[in-house]
Amino acid sequence: MKYKYVIVGAGLAGITIAERIATQLHEQVLIIEKRDHIAGNIYDEYNEDGILVQMYGPHTFHTNDKEVFDFVCQYCDWHEYQHRVLSYVNGNFVPMPISLETINQLYNMNLSEDEMDAFIESRKVKIEEIKTSEDVVLSQGGHDIYEKFFKYFTIKQWGVDPSQLDKSVISRIPFRKNRDTRYFTDKYQGNPKGGFTEMCRKMLNHPEIHVLLNTDYKDVIDGIDYDTMVYTGPIDYYFDYKFGRLKYRSIKFIFETHNCESYQPVASTRWPMDYDYTRITEFKKMTGQKNEKTTILKEIPCDGDEPFYTFPTVEWKELAEKYRSEASKEKNVIFLGRLAEYKYYDMDDVIRRALDVFEEIRK
Amino acid sequence: MKYKYVIVGAGLAGITIAERIATQLHEQVLIIEKRDHIAGNIYDEYNEDGILVQMYGPHTFHTNDKEVFDFVCQYCDWHEYQHRVLSYVNGNFVPMPISLETINQLYNMNLSEDEMDAFIESRKVKIEEIKTSEDVVLSQGGHDIYEKFFKYFTIKQWGVDPSQLDKSVISRIPFRKNRDTRYFTDKYQGNPKGGFTEMCRKMLNHPEIHVLLNTDYKDVIDGIDYDTMVYTGPIDYYFDYKFGRLKYRSIKFIFETHNCESYQPVASTRWPMDYDYTRITEFKKMTGQKNEKTTILKEIPCDGDEPFYTFPTVEWKELAEKYRSEASKEKNVIFLGRLAEYKYYDMDDVIRRALDVFEEIRK
Numbered sequence A, B: 001m002k003y004k005y006v007i008v009g010a011g012l013a014g015i016t017i018a019e020r021i022a023t024q025l026h027e028q029v030l031i032i033e034k035r036d037h038i039a040g041n042i043y044d045e046y047n048e049d050g051i052l053v054q055m056y057g058p059h060t061f062h063t064n065d066k067e068v069f070d071f072v073c074q075y076c077d078w079h080e081y082q083h084r085v086l087s088y089v090n091g092n093f094v095p096m097p098i099s100l101e102t103i104n105q106l107y108n109m110n111l112s113e114d115e116m117d118a119f120i121e122s123r124k125v126k127i128e129e130i131k132t133s134e135d136v137v138l139s140q141g142g143h144d145i146y147e148k149f150f151k152y153f154t155i156k157q158w159g160v161d162p163s164q165l166d167k168s169v170i171s172r173i174p175f176r177k178n179r180d181t182r183y184f185t186d187k188y189q190g191n192p193k194g195g196f197t198e199m200c201r202k203m204l205n206h207p208e209i210h211v212l213l214n215t216d217y218k219d220v221i222d223g224i225d226y227d228t229m230v231y232t233g234p235i236d237y238y239f240d241y242k243f244g245r246l247k248y249r250s251i252k253f254i255f256e257t258h259n260c261e262s263y264q265p266v267a268s269t270r271w272p273m274d275y276d277y278t279r280i281t282e283f284k285k286m287t288g289q290k291n292e293k294t295t296i297l298k299e300i301p302c303d304g305d306e307p308f309y310t311f312p313t314v315e316w317k318e319l320a321e322k323y324r325s326e327a328s329k330e331k332n333v334i335f336l337g338r339l340a341e342y343k344y345y346d347m348d349d350v351i352r353r354a355l356d357v358f359e360e361i362r363k
Helices: A012-025 A066-073 A100-107 A113-123 A133-158 A196-204 A217-223 A314-327 A347-362 B012-025 B066-073 B100-107 B113-123 B133-158 B196-204 B217-223 B314-328 B347-362
Strands: A002-008 A029-032 A044-046 A052-054 A061-063 A085-089 A092-096 A188-192 A209-213 A225-231 A248-258 A268-270 A279-282 A294-302 A333-335 B002-008 B029-032 B044-046 B052-054 B061-063 B085-089 B092-096 B188-192 B209-213 B225-231 B248-258 B268-270 B279-282 B294-302 B333-335
Touching (some): A002 A217, A012 A196, A012 A209, A061 A066, A061 A347, A113 A133, A188 A196, A314 A333, B002 B012, B012 B196, B012 B209, B012 B347, B333 B347
Parallel strands (some): B002 B029, B029 B209
Antiparallel strands (some): B061 B188, B248 B294
8 A cells, every 4th residue: 555644643643744734735644543533532422321521531622822723623613611620628629720719718718919929928838959849849839738739639640759759740830829710721712512533533534534443553554655654653662662661641531420410510620639539520511511411530540551641750751762862763754742752742732743743744 | 455354345234244254263354434434324423412313314223133133232232112103194193104003093993903904905996907116006005095105205215206117116015904003023123322333333343453444445455465355335336337327316314403302203204295305313212312402314315426225126226237247257356235236235134144245255
């Protein structure tokens, strides 16, 4: 088989590049995807109760990048939705990220914006040399904020106490000194009507794009004649793990459908202290769907084979760099996206990156 | 690329064969599908209101073939549902197919089973030589039944008056002399929980099955090294239409979502006389879904490029036979399914046929 371009991986990175190549260069593209569906981790589908759920955890599109926004707007209409998150602390929900509202609700105060600085200042712990993530938070927010929002959450999220984690992992705790309780402050926010999978499907709906599902690219690549590969899979797998395996944090997903219209006050709640999960997502509240039942997702971070989060520590960054350096020597292969670059990307970031890579390709 | 088996078309025929080859022979299979989704005409998806709709018209699974039923049971749980159809005649709904109930409701009578024969007998028209489909119905059911249930319906369905249609098209009108108003009387009836697409996806969920979507097999087949092809696409297309194009009846699908819980008394209504559509399907009534809205589908048969029904007339049967004879000379290619055999198959029939073909293959 002959294709000018082969793309490994049908996630947002691969799909964006495929769309560009097909619509702008009018060249034939083959996408090879290991899973039996497109859309990578933004894959969503309707469950048996007709509720649209995101099978690999919650995603909300948000960007300040007008060009990226215009790009996706070609392929979906929007349910205009601004994400809000509440954190369950000592039996009450308070807004996340930490804002003036959070502090006031947590301590039952009525500080003004001007008074918040002084309050935080009075709580800080003086630490001579900042070495660990624990040091970072204690020195910026003090003991109570550390325990309630960071300590146990970090243990759940990364499986490690912040005192064992390098300071680079939590290098700064975001304090919002105003009353903005939105999770993101980007200009454009929302979820595609019909879902992300439908959006991806429309992006691929082009006669020049062939999509090979359920296929490990290594099983077929020798039989394909191509000029350029865009590789969006795990960078260590590309090199047969020759320097060892990169570490990723995985997630155990627990879906529950409840026989009630509403389960929690907002789409996303964070659980820093209680239970084993870090987050509960109620999908209807993100999509605006109406249904007499509601489906939620509890996420329990864990070790596991399915890669989700890149590990934000020096050890893994160094190994990734070793692979990246190897990758830069590969001819006619472009490494793109979270897994191929071992780098956390938001959706808009990865589209931006794919658009930029495309501009390089077209030159 | 090298595969022992290549299957053209990811409809029920192709998927069944693929499943058998992968699970029983443990051989690698490549399915090549022109559309951007699997499941052929039984493809269903949830629409924006979370209602599961069948995008190419209504399908209900029904069979007396226990082996076929057991086969599909591996891949789905069942919403046990028995299809019922009402025909809208002179402003009232009456049961289809024509049964004792239909006759009693239509003429406001209270005939017993024994009395029905005599009633039908009294209505029949004596026709010396049966030539057309009109003759068939008149001679079996008389003028009123002909007009109310067959004449205009046939014009809508096939675009031709029954008097112009060969007698083979309507060779017999089914009269049910009892009170059974079910559309099918098969022992096993139902719809897969989660839908047909989900069922098909599970059938393909096997590491030996690769699925190439959005791809005309002719664009890639020269680059694939295979031993056997199972071809489930249109037989005339395989031969580049060398004897001319086969005729199919196509359908214009009109989906409507209504802001009410229920639209019509049963899942399927037939419209022999009024409006241009032949049928209205209300999907929730087939799947048992609950939703405060409801989505219906109106079908208007038409000429068109998307093939749905094979044409049941001598002219096209002869042309199909010409192609079939050509097909039988092809080495290492098996022609299977509705389009490849130019033959109307119910779902259970096509699975049965695929299972039988597989037994030939495995020998």
